[in-house]
Amino acid sequence: MSAYLARSKRTFGVKAQDNNNNSSENENLLNVNLSIDNEVEYNKRNVVLSPEASLLTMDSISLKNNYFECPICNEEIFGIFQLNNHLDIVHTENQSGNVILSIFRKTQKITEDITGAKTNIKNVQPIINKSHWEKSSIDDKCSYPECKKQLGIRNGKQNCYCCGKLFCDMHTNFSMRLSELAKPDSNSPNWFKVCQSCYTSREGYNNAEGQHKSLTHIFLEARKNNIEKLCLEENLLILRLEKLAKSLSVLHEKKGVSVNQRAIEQSVVQWKEDSSTYQCYRCNSRFGKVRNRRHHCRLCGQLFCNDCLEELPLYRDIKDETTLIGTTKSCNHCKRIVFRQKEMNTKEKLPQEAKLYEQIKFNQSIVDSMLPKYNELLLKLSLKSSGTFSKDSYQEAALYREKLIKNFHQIDLLSKRILKLPANSKYHRTLQTNIAKGSIIFLQNNMITLKMLPEKDEINVINEDIEKTKRIKEINVAMEALNDQYSMLQGYYQDALFNRKFDNAKILEESIQDITLEIEKLKVELEEINF
Amino acid sequence: MDIVKILQTYVQKMINNTPGMKILLLDDNTTQYISLIATQSTLLSKEVFLIDKIENTSREKMKHLKCICFLRPSSKSVQLMIDELRNPCYGSYYLYFSNILTKSQIERMAEADQQETVRELQEFYGDFCAINSNFYSLNLQNYQIFGDSLSTWNNETFKRTVEGLRAVLLALKKRPMIRYEKNSALGKRLASEINYQIQQESQLFDFRRYDTPPILLILDRKNDPVSPLLNQWTYQAMVHELIGINNGRVDLSKISDIKPDLKEIVLSADQDVFFKNNMYLNFGDLGVNIKNYVNEFQNRHHNSDNIESISDMKKFVEEYPEFKRLSGNVSKHVTLVSELSRLVSQNSLLEVSELEQNLACVNNNNDLKEVQNLIKRSNITNESKIKLVLLYTIRYGRQNINEVKELVQLLLQNGISEEQTRTIEQLIKYAELNERQNEETTTSTIFDKGKNVFKGLKGVENVYTQYTSKVADIIQSLLKGKLKDQFYPYIEGSIRDRPQDIVVFIIGGATYGEARDIAKLNEEIPNVRIIIGGTSIHNTKSFISFVKNATSVL
């Protein structure tokens, strides 16, 4: 770790003054300061040269891809050949470095004695392309963005084996496996020193995407198999239901004629013997003689307790609501299956807030597509020196701006309308409030970026006409909203009357009156403008 | 390797894939995961207009909504999902599970989906709390870790831990080499089960080749009972120690005259730049920064005085949500820091902490006397007194058991209940203090002789932060290739290369102090990335009750 930047020491509570504070003012001053820091750093490096530190990591020495600490600067380096290389590049020009070098060579000799490997280190050097390396000169600066340290003895000088550019020690303290062509290759047996940029820009290094697994396919397959089975059951049950409905309607027509209803029901499906079980087919509760009596599901014939049985409407044609002719009993499993398709196909009426939200989304999509264009135009306008920009692009921008504001306004109005909608449950209220909140967030995010147009006297965009048409539009929008509310309130009012909730009705009536008044007011204003 | 960002990306994928009005359904677990990493406004701007729990059975039918479910595949949540699909409230369903589903769970859901409302079923492995970008927790503070002895797992907790840690690795896309602490039976079992799981799910764990495989290092809290006992002096750790952070939220309602909107505050590095910049700073630097923060705000506030009328001002404030947010944030941090500062002086925490640090770092002849003095003092909390005796016991207890007994007597004389003093006995059992005979020669001593990793890098910071957690020492040794296999064995194979990515997991819980030490290492050593987490997150209080709970199995 060469990160021995001179750091301010901290006493508790107070941060010591940083002596680099005023550095950005003068380039020369900066260099002086830096070199002072580097002196400090350098002295520290020498201090580190205790025998313990320079003995390297003896126990882990081998000639393969081990990690070493440079005895001079304590950098972490992979492989002996690279350590050698590093010493050549970084420390040769340096007197005291040579002393260290000799220490190192000695250790190396010891190592060779221990391992018995008397190979020339230079021969172990793996082949790698260096043709793209930046040439070293007297005045090199670190290529890492915003580092710009002077390269040399103090900060080190090292080509990144990957990109080939020159860096300081701190920014080449990274190792990667590289191919002979100097490209990242995890399968390569050889480690090389690379710069921080190459290290962190490796493919997948900064991936924020966690592992995931899609089971949709498996799920849909399983569901399909299941639905196929279900359809057979469904068809059977629908047949039984329709048969039941038909026979019972015949029964209704022949009023007075005594027909055994149970016989008809049992002709549709075989009923389970009462004695065949002592517990409910669904909830397993025990049947009793008086309490918890047994009942048959008219569709599957199994025995159920009263709680597990539901009322089942009888249609002669299950697809036609109007053919209802009465009810019977069935278990909820059968009921769910027999009405499955019907349930799937019924479309709930879209609530008012959802309709209004569709409009909001429409306006938002306009803003989303227009805002970047507007900002682009603004940028163009501001680049051209004032006075020379074309009248056309100015007007175009003004037009965009006006449209954007109109859409913002529209979104605002719509969200306010949503807030004023009556809500028939806590959930609808929350939904409405949150839709409104969402559109306010949208407005906040986008309106801040809507910059003013540069001043321009000769084009007086705002005139009375525009003002007038704007107001007319506003009134129309407001009227629309009020009319919506009016009709809705009328609906609730009728409901309240019908349900004899007169308190509610009274409040609703008052609101209706308020709205009528408001509508009248707007009508008058509209007439005045048009006149 | 930013674990917060990974969870956020999961959530983004869930909600971006499905345009239109949406409801987000969560369960008890995922609610905690999500609330740490997503804000209401980010969800709202992606058209998530309702958020509810699947446990809530009184939900209303709203067929015009799409429903996104993010659930933990517990048998309870899956059953609730099945019930939901039998009688669907919403138009269509997009199901995401935070861990691996069993085949039968998938089949049962498919069978329940008779109305064919499900459009999507995926596993997104976000099955943990992402606290900081390099700190996670499995949130198992309410689980009993131990089975019938301190060397066996509770079966349920074990299963849950394996699932959680497996999810962490999947989310990080790491197929690691696994190391554990030799003396930890729990660690060994967890290590081999994770290894087994990786082989079982080899398709899921099939990632891009690394230059060198990542390391999963499984540690046991019993080998470092000191870290969770010390007073903390960096912002986030201090808040948790003195007030408590619960799922990213801090309860300030006990402060007198607190403003209603500050009764519960959120501390999130992701949403709060001031917090992000200061969470790891020590209290002194924090004080300076908060002063500057207030000044900066006041300057901006002052500029707005030029606005002439009150209505102008009102408009100004409304038009600048940023300004509003800032003012809220300023008062939040001012309130929090002044409360911390009040607690520090009220309970003489500086004095306590100095002695704690001495006990943790250096042998000192006066230690016994100083502990005795502080026990006699009235402006020191009972909790602090017990803590000091615990630390004394850890350092000297083996040689001087009689002194410990004397200290316990002294505690009793000074109004501490017998029940509370039992903690000392419990800690001795939990940390196996009596069995640590020959450890001075191994690497797994509890105290590393006062060695401070950062001392060499930055100079001694100050007397209150001398101690560095043991995990930081271990990581340093690991990076230097000096972590001995005999004490930290691999569960399978071994590797000589210097690791580039390390995931640490602490059985028995991690601390914010450790998270901070790791964050600092990440900053100092840019060529390595380290992530730390554990079964839960401790402060002294929760650690003591954890120890109590642990020894209750005996």
Ligand SMILES: [Zn+2]
């Ligand atoms: Zn060097």
Ligand SMILES: [Zn+2]
């Ligand atoms: Zn490079």
Ligand SMILES: [Zn+2]
């Ligand atoms: Zn550099």
Ligand SMILES: [Zn+2]
């Ligand atoms: Zn029943």
Ligand SMILES: [Zn+2]
């Ligand atoms: Zn039936």
